[in-house]
Amino acid sequence: MRFHLTSEQIAIQDAVKGTLGECWGMDRLHAFADGEADFDADSWQALMALGVGALALPEAEGGAGLGLLDAALVCEMVGAAAAPGPVIGQIVTALALAACANPSTRALLPGVASGETVATLALDSQLVQSARAAQLFLADDGAGGLQLIEAGDGIAIEAVSPTDRSRPVSKVSFGTVTAHPLFAPGDPMVQRIRDAALVLIAADALGGAQHCTDLSVDYARTREQFGQPIARFQALKHQLAHMALDVEPARALVWYAAYAWDAGLDDASRAAAQAKAHLCEVYTRTTRAAIAAHGGIGYTWEYGLNYWFRRSVLNRAWLGSPAQHRARAAQLAGW
Secondary structure: OOOOOOHHHHHHHHHHHHHHHHHOOHHHHHHHHHOOOOOOHHHHHHHHHOOHHHOOOOHHHOOOOOOHHHHHHHHHHHHHHOOOOOHHHHHHHHHHHHHOOOHHHHOOHHHHHHOOOOEEEEOOOOEEEOOOOOOEEEEEOOOOOEEEEEOOOOEEEEEOOOOOOOOOEEEEEEOOOOEEEEEOOOOHHHHHHHHHHHHHHHHHHHHHHHHHHHHHHHHHHHOEEOOEEHHHOHHHHHHHHHHHHHHHHHHHHHHHHHHHHHHOOOOHHHHHHHHHHHHHHHHHHHHHHHHHHHHHHHHOOOOOHHHHHHHHHHHHHOOOOHHHHHHHHHHHOOO
């Protein structure tokens, strides 16, 4: 068993980080948050040009032949940058299409894999990311199965004031729509696809939490009071150490959950639930601690820590709260 990333996996993260660093800085994030759009085409196309949409697909399907672990590493960098767009929905939809046996539904895969077709998640909530830009919605079929719904006249989309300003949501309701069946009720792939989404949300949370920790440490090293860096103050040292000790051990939960999903291990569902529950709580705690560590500037809109805090709030609620997933993990463990 490997306990560290391979050089290829590190290169994937570096490529995503570098790409987002070029096309998605704080100025772009501020402008996007202050605008009316729920989708940023430039950053999306830059990510899709790296092959993010097809990363976890088999080579026979035009993918990179990698796995959910590699997709989680990408989502970690996306979370660190607070990048917009339904990246998680795109990856999960591609995985679902690759596993679908329906030929007419599978015909949608090339567009999703290339990123030309934007896919988003519409599971368990009417609030959907990038709903106005999406061409496909991965949704429940009302009976326990999964389906893909094409954008069209039968979908009512109402913009709402979002908590997460880096990934705006809209209220979506489906009427008479064009739907493509993916998996019938009772098919094991239904839960497997949901588990993949949980792991990628946990990875996004890990990236955001690590970013806020790093930002706080860098700030403490450069901000001076009483003629010395505030990083020398013992109380702040302890606070930063607690943040690091909260985030770093949680990384193993994400990596193991993704590995278990890829390997089809018996505890894959439980690992996904544990990762989603724990990482989303760590993310919220870390963003709060980061704001406190920055003092007054941390509360300002201009500095931007609020984007990660708000993102953490959405991640925490998305597809189930930590309490719900801990209860599910306990049930799966037979407790």
